[in-house]
Amino acid sequence: MAEISIRKFTPMETELKTKKFRIRESEDPVGLSYEKLLRKHDKTRKVYDINPYAEVYRFRENLYCIYSESLDGMGDPWSFLILGPEKAMLIDTGFGLGDLKGLVKELAGEMPLVVVNTHYHFDHAYGNYQFERVYCHEYEVPAMKTKLTPHVWDYLFDEGGKCVWTEFDRGDLIPYKEYEIVGCPDGYSFDLGGGYEVEMVHLPGHTAGHAAYLDKRNRILFAGDAACIGNLGITGDPVNPLYGKAATVTRFRDALAKLTARNDEFDTVFPSHSVLDLDKVVLSNILETCDKILDNPAACDSMCIKVRNGVEREFCNKMIYRAGNLTYSMETV
Secondary structure, three states, X not given: OEEOOOOOOOOOOOOOOOEEOOOOOOOOXXXXXXHHHHHHHOOOOEOOOOXXXXXXXXXXXXXXXXXXXXXXXXXXXXXXXXXOOOOEEEEXXXXXXXXXXXXXXXXXXXXXXXXXXXXXXXXXXXXXXXXXXXXXXXXXXXXXXXXXXXOOOHHHEOOOOOEOOEEOOHHHEOOOOOOEEEEEOOOOEEEOXXXXXXXXXXXXXXXXXXXXXXXXXXXXXXXXXXXXXXXXXXXXXXXXXXXXXXXXXXXXXXXXXXXXXXXXXXXXXXXXXXXXXXXXXXXXXXXXXXXXXXXXXXXXXXXXXXXXXXXXXXXXXXXXXXXXXXXXXXXXX
């Protein structure tokens, strides 16, 4: 039997200028509890005047984690700012609401900035228009280029111009401008000065060119949407005309196997949604789930309905040990 999300929603009162009033997926109780504790009680939390749409947390001496509320009814995204000895790195740019560039400058000063994306999706890359150059995996470049249009935010509003999921001031969307997209191969290393390396790790599945970033000094893997507590989606990549076939459980499994073989190089995992600072064992648990799916794709634990390109489609869910579920279809195995 197909399981349709109940979409229960518990709004959280904060001083941010966004106000969520509708969601598209049911809330994960673990993630919701984490957010309540973090957003109400974490002593590093700060909202800067330059960007009232973002909460900033300092979880390492040189690491700022930037939380913003989703504009399209899905999970609230994290962006990450690493301060190296000579350069700073921003991992993902969110929806493009509010002055992210100004906020980063306030946190990093005049330090040169490297901007990278885990993947091209709305909540990870629509703030790219605030910057001159952005790096991503080479497989993601064709999909990123499809987003070079000033109409990317249109879906957030109804025909009358009202917000569909989250209320915000439309005038606070930073104006669209084109930027340079630089594709990098798997294993490409960014030097933030003094030998401080952050490595791009190709983790296809969620999208064809999805990438994680390995901060070798902090021993953190920034995993994008490849290790989120609650739900991982491998539901196809129709936007990518060249490499879309890489968005499969098989490719994800093979990349995870290579990554878990290197787990002596990092201690913790920071996904782009929900709970941060996960033990690296979560990657082994996801790998085990992938193996179960590939062994018998039809033996899923439940079904769910998701909307893709305006059409409702049925997808399979397979449970990940202590971490949620992986969503896939027979076409994306």
